[in-house]
Amino acid sequence: MLCGRVCMCSRRARFLLLLLLTLGLVFWFITFHVTTARLLQASSRQIWSSHDLRSITSLLGGAPVAPSTLPPAPTPKKQPLPPLQSCPQQSPLLRGAVALSFPQSLSFSDVEEENREVLSPGGQSQPSDCRSTQKVAVLIPHRNREKHLLYLLHHLHPFLQRQQLHYSIYVIHQAGDATFNRAKLLNVGYLEALKDTAWDCFIFHDVDLVPENDRNLYTCDLQHPKHLVVGRNVTGYKLRYKGYFGGVTAMSREQFSRINGFSNSYWGWGGEDDDLRIRVELQKMKIVRPPADVARYTMVFHKRDSGNEINNNRMSLLRRTSQIWRSDGLNSCSYTTISTQRVPLYTNLTVDIGHP
Numbered sequence: 001m002l003c004g005r006v007c008m009c010s011r012r013a014r015f016l017l018l019l020l021l022t023l024g025l026v027f028w029f030i031t032f033h034v035t036t037a038r039l040l041q042a043s044s045r046q047i048w049s050s051h052d053l054r055s056i057t058s059l060l061g062g063a064p065v066a067p068s069t070l071p072p073a074p075t076p077k078k079q080p081l082p083p084l085q086s087c088p089q090q091s092p093l094l095r096g097a098v099a100l101s102f103p104q105s106l107s108f109s110d111v112e113e114e115n116r117e118v119l120s121p122g123g124q125s126q127p128s129d130c131r132s133t134q135k136v137a138v139l140i141p142h143r144n145r146e147k148h149l150l151y152l153l154h155h156l157h158p159f160l161q162r163q164q165l166h167y168s169i170y171v172i173h174q175a176g177d178a179t180f181n182r183a184k185l186l187n188v189g190y191l192e193a194l195k196d197t198a199w200d201c202f203i204f205h206d207v208d209l210v211p212e213n214d215r216n217l218y219t220c221d222l223q224h225p226k227h228l229v230v231g232r233n234v235t236g237y238k239l240r241y242k243g244y245f246g247g248v249t250a251m252s253r254e255q256f257s258r259i260n261g262f263s264n265s266y267w268g269w270g271g272e273d274d275d276l277r278i279r280v281e282l283q284k285m286k287i288v289r290p291p292a293d294v295a296r297y298t299m300v301f302h303k304r305d306s307g308n309e310i311n312n313n314r315m316s317l318l319r320r321t322s323q324i325w326r327s328d329g330l331n332s333c334s335y336t337t338i339s340t341q342r343v344p345l346y347t348n349l350t351v352d353i354g355h356p
Contacts, residue, residue: 087130093162097213100298102151111154112344118161122196123346125157126166134219136160136167137199139189140207140346141182143174143307148207148300153345155210162214168196169346175338178355180308182206183262183272187333188351190256192340196347202256203228204249211248212296218250224286226250230295237296245280245287246273247297259283260329263317267356271314278321279329 118125126132138156142149149171160167172189174180186204193199201220209229216228229247231237240246259279266272280287289295311317334354341348 084129084131087127087132087164089133091162091164093164094214095162096215097296098155098159100155100210100212102300106150106154108150108153108345111150111157114154115157115345119157119344121344122342123153123157123169123344124167125161127161127164130164132164132166134165134200135197136165136201136203136218136220137189137193137197138167138169138203138205138218139186139193140169140171140205141174141180141185141189142171142207143180144305145207151300152205152207152210157345159211159214160218163217163219165218167218168193168199171346171348173348173350175350175352176355177307178353179267180269180305181264181267181353183266183275184264184333184335184353185351187261187264187330188335188353189349190261191330191333192337192349194253198253200253202251202253204251206247208300209247209297210300212298213294216290216294216296220250220252220255221288222252224288225255225280227287227289228295229297230289230292232297232299234299237292243274243277245277249273249276255280255285257330260325260331261333263321263325263328264333265317265328266311266314268311268314269308270311271317274314274318275321278318279325282322282325 115125138160140149140152153169156169170189170193172185172192174185190202193202201218203218209232211228218228220226225245227245227247227249229244230239232247259276259282262272263275266275277287336352338350338352339348341350
């Protein structure tokens, strides 16, 4: 009897032990699946942490993974844009002779709107599909000629864009009412423009001359200075006189520096362009011109400005050019910059250049 009771107690103890082991195994299994599910859900959102990885590795019986050994997430690489090819030697956009118009109702706002999508502040533009072979700065001396400036900008911006040029237009405004000095203003424009960009080519441009043919390229001949005005409407499209080198000229940065720029001594109208020609000749450089049927301009009519009277000293100054060109020019150009404004159509430089 006693033996039967002991055996029954032993069986009950084994049964209870087996039950406890079974419950423990079920609890471990449920805990394992809950933890694993949470980790997998987190991984689907790409927010796995080093702690999670070590936990699941431990649960699976593996060695813990050190945080430092986790591979970094790959960073997508941006593909570089292919470099632009040089623009063709002759732009496919050229039209040749273009009819000019000078509407009385035209405003600066109209011209800004015409060029809104192609100009950067300061009147700068460059082709979007090719790289211009030269960077060109157009320098325009100015005072009290707003209407002439408006007409010139109206035609000049599309003219330069059809030539596929990287260019910027600088208007150099002489402050005050002292006698006008075109040459010194152009020296100022050259010096100030180089503070922005190392321009390859400079176009020295009168405000009242509008080009008629876009095959008259506003680029520099790297060997020789270029004169772009062979003829104008008021002279029957003929050269004004042999040796004329005024109106619109093109010189590379090196050429203009080599001749020490313009003289600063020509106050009033006349003489400074002849002085420039003499400087070029002294350096044994030849002046080149486009064909006469291409280098044509319309001169917008105007009366002579007050403060720009004929310079009666011009002939005596010209006789001294060969003696003073080294000391009278870029290296002696003194001025004070009053303001620099980068408006939509051009960069306006207002300067005080003194007086005679």
